[in-house]
Amino acid sequence: MGGAQFFQYFLSGVATGSIYAIVGIGFNIIYNATGMINFAQGEFLMLGGMMAISLQTFLPLPLAITAAVAATGLLGVAMQIVFLSWLRKPDVLRMIIITIGLSILIREAALHVWDEKVHALAFWTGDETSSLAVLGARLSPQLLWVLVISGLMVAGLTLFFRFTLTGKAMRACASNGTAARLCGIKAPRLVTLSFFIAAAMGALAGCVVSPITQTQYDMGMSLAVKGFTCAVLGGLGNVGAAVAAGILVGVLESASIAVLPLAYKDVVALTIMLAILLVRPQGLFAGIGRKSGPLGQAHGGA
Amino acid sequence: MRGRTVFSVALIFALLAAFPGWAADADTVKIGAILSVTGPNANLGTPEARTLQMLVDRANASGGIAGRTVELFLRDSQGDTGKAISFAKELIEEQQVLAIIGPSTSGESMKLKGLCNDSETILLSCAAAETIVNPVAKWVFKVAPKDSFAAQMIFQTMKNMGISRIGVLTSNSGFGQGGKAQIEKLAPESGITVGISEVYDKDATDLTGVLTKIRGENVQAVVNWSTEPAQAIIVKNMKQLGFDVPLFQSHGFGNLAYVAAAGKAAEGLIFPAGRVLVADTLPASNPQKKVLMDYRSAYIGLFKDEPSTFGGHAFDAFTILAEAVSKAGTDRNKVRDSIEEIKGLVGITGIFTFSPADHNGLSMDAFEMLTVKNGRFTPLAP
Numbered sequence: 001m002g003g004a005q006f007f008q009y010f011l012s013g014v015a016t017g018s019i020y021a022i023v024g025i026g027f028n029i030i031y032n033a034t035g036m037i038n039f040a041q042g043e044f045l046m047l048g049g050m051m052a053i054s055l056q057t058f059l060p061l062p063l064a065i066t067a068a069v070a071a072t073g074l075l076g077v078a079m080q081i082v083f084l085s086w087l088r089k090p091d092v093l094r095m096i097i098i099t100i101g102l103s104i105l106i107r108e109a110a111l112h113v114w115d116e117k118v119h120a121l122a123f124w125t126g127d128e129t130s131s132l133a134v135l136g137a138r139l140s141p142q143l144l145w146v147l148v149i150s151g152l153m154v155a156g157l158t159l160f161f162r163f164t165l166t167g168k169a170m171r172a173c174a175s176n177g178t179a180a181r182l183c184g185i186k187a188p189r190l191v192t193l194s195f196f197i198a199a200a201m202g203a204l205a206g207c208v209v210s211p212i213t214q215t216q217y218d219m220g221m222s223l224a225v226k227g228f229t230c231a232v233l234g235g236l237g238n239v240g241a242a243v244a245a246g247i248l249v250g251v252l253e254s255a256s257i258a259v260l261p262l263a264y265k266d267v268v269a270l271t272i273m274l275a276i277l278l279v280r281p282q283g284l285f286a287g288i289g290r291k292s293g294p295l296g297q298a299h300g301g302a
Numbered sequence: 303m304r305g306r307t308v309f310s311v312a313l314i315f316a317l318l319a320a321f322p323g324w325a326a327d328a329d330t331v332k333i334g335a336i337l338s339v340t341g342p343n344a345n346l347g348t349p350e351a352r353t354l355q356m357l358v359d360r361a362n363a364s365g366g367i368a369g370r371t372v373e374l375f376l377r378d379s380q381g382d383t384g385k386a387i388s389f390a391k392e393l394i395e396e397q398q399v400l401a402i403i404g405p406s407t408s409g410e411s412m413k414l415k416g417l418c419n420d421s422e423t424i425l426l427s428c429a430a431a432e433t434i435v436n437p438v439a440k441w442v443f444k445v446a447p448k449d450s451f452a453a454q455m456i457f458q459t460m461k462n463m464g465i466s467r468i469g470v471l472t473s474n475s476g477f478g479q480g481g482k483a484q485i486e487k488l489a490p491e492s493g494i495t496v497g498i499s500e501v502y503d504k505d506a507t508d509l510t511g512v513l514t515k516i517r518g519e520n521v522q523a524v525v526n527w528s529t530e531p532a533q534a535i536i537v538k539n540m541k542q543l544g545f546d547v548p549l550f551q552s553h554g555f556g557n558l559a560y561v562a563a564a565g566k567a568a569e570g571l572i573f574p575a576g577r578v579l580v581a582d583t584l585p586a587s588n589p590q591k592k593v594l595m596d597y598r599s600a601y602i603g604l605f606k607d608e609p610s611t612f613g614g615h616a617f618d619a620f621t622i623l624a625e626a627v628s629k630a631g632t633d634r635n636k637v638r639d640s641i642e643e644i645k646g647l648v649g650i651t652g653i654f655t656f657s658p659a660d661h662n663g664l665s666m667d668a669f670e671m672l673t674v675k676n677g678r679f680t681p682l683a684p
Binding site: 005 | 340341342344380474500501502503507508510511512514515518531535538541542543544545563564565566567
């Protein structure tokens with residue numbers, strides 16, 4: 001396989017992987033804030049995409065996307081306040097069932113509001129035939145957008161958690177809730193904020209992939225599964241690791257297409273993930289340089 | 303004691319009255335239809351359902367078929383074989399239909415083949431796979447042209463274009479797998495080598511990976527065989543990859559909605575399809591022209607939408623059934639025999655001539671090679 005071919009596979013693998021990573025990050029943010037796994041995470045991508053598609057008929061594209069992201073964020077907040085805020089302690093079984101139920105609810109609601117057809121958002125730049133040449137590989141400009149947006153989101157989150165007061169407050173809640181409350185940090189508000197961030201991020205990711213992977217009312221489930229496995233693979237709660245794990249999974253999938261028949265794509269990626277989890281169940285990057293905290297920074301005196 | 307006997311006798315009579323099935327109901331013609339109206343194959347099932355409803359309403363407005371009202375039982379299987387099977391059982395056992403029109407897809411049709419044959423219910427499938435009528439099952443007919451014909455037409459065109467090495471992409475649906483088998487069987491006869499053949503999942507949303515692999519095999523053309531949205535996705539992916547070889551689609555592409563989904567990328571792709579898509583360019587001497595133009599104006603008038611080859615299948619299935627019923631009445635054995643005797647019936651898909659050995663009735667000239675120009679279907683210049 002020539003260099004250009006290899007780079008082609010690698011690039012498309014990184015792009016797919018970064019979407020899984022975004023979903024994984026969404027899982028991690030909510031997990032860090034609440035100890036809960038939100039299985040409706042994948043639906044946020046679907047909602048963001050669908051809303052933007054509906055809005056693009058009478059709004060310019062950037063506005064449509066912003067509106068969709070904001071609306072999905074608010075929906076995430078509503079979801080948290082109505083269904084989840086009364087859960088005092090994250091009882092594992094309960095929260096799993098509630099969030100799975102929520103994902104089904106959202107999916108069916110989407111089916112009724114929109115329809116079961118496949119829709120696609122307009123390409124952000126160019127159209128469906130645009131093709132850029134990058135180091136011998138040819139790809140749609142939209143793929144570059146995926147990489148850029150994912151990178152910006154991760155960078156934005158890092159800066160948020162590290163340098164803003166609210167971000168630091170969220171990290172404080174995640175590492176020691178009681179101490180944080182004693183310092184006057186209002187935990188419930190931050191939990192709501194975490195849902196807003198996770199939902200908005202998911203929506204933006206949904207908008208950026210929609211032109212190439214299309215959006216359909218039931219796309220959320222498989223994305224949620226892949227994103228969750230990335231989150232676990234990296235070590236639950238470790239946002240940076242979820243990114244690395246996501247890219248790893250994406251590249252593995254791409255590599256498997258090159259070597260094996262396409263039919264084995266999902267099998268290969270899942271098998272490797274299973275193998276890694278059998279050997280190291282706490283995740284690949286667990287314990288590397290941190291204890292807990294939204295972005296995996298070491299804290300205390302370490 | 304006596305009260306109980308009277309009660310049980312009365313109960314038995316009540317039950318008998320509730321199941322009048324075996325009493326021959328000669329006054330209405332009960333037709334069932336199992337179509338993929340919604341779901342991934344909606345572009346097949348929606349025009350089929352619309353056409354069928356249109357024809358049933360038209361028939362009933364003019365007194366029915368040979369004086370008998372037509373009762374249509376339409377069921378939406380959403381392309382799901384499980385649903386198709388349970389609807390078939392319902393239509394056969396509860397509604398006791400004379401015939402079932404559909405299903406829209408090859409996968410579902412294969413599952414219903416045995417069921418309908420065993421229960422002696424006529425099945426008029428709107429799907430393409432050759433295996434639906436080969437081996438011939440007594441009660442199972444097919445009105446869509448065979449995938450082997452489509453493949454042969456594609457290979458003929460490829461030979462004219464000097465193409466000898468191709469890459470093949472098929473979906474894992476029944477239709478895709480049927481096409482794959484036909485392609486691999488018929489390619490060597492036309493002197494064409496299949497350099498690489500890959501199967502993708504029918505729900506796939508991005509195929510750049512497998513197209514990259516195919517490009518690496520130095521093929522001169524790509525053939526795609528599916529009916530799912532993937533048909534449009536592959537078109538776009540190829541352009542995005544700068545993969546500039548001719549793309550051949552199957553006759554599953556016969557709905558303008560796929561062209562709309564693929565946008566500009568669809569320009570220049572080639573596929574075999576029924577003439578209904580280019581009816582207005584046909585010469586007046588063409589035996590199908592009148593039927594096609596009538597259907598076009600009726601469909602556009604009622605639904606404000608371009609007709610597709612798939613609606614044509616439902617049209618043909620109903621027309622064939624109506625012809626058989628008007629000749630033979632409502633006894634299912636006689637209707638079935640009458641279908642086999644149909645010769646030279648001008649339909650939308652082609653001209654049908656059935657026989658005990660041929661339950662499809664179409665030949666290769668049901669197909670015309672088409673291409674996409676300026677977002678519309680036009681015949682491919684020879």
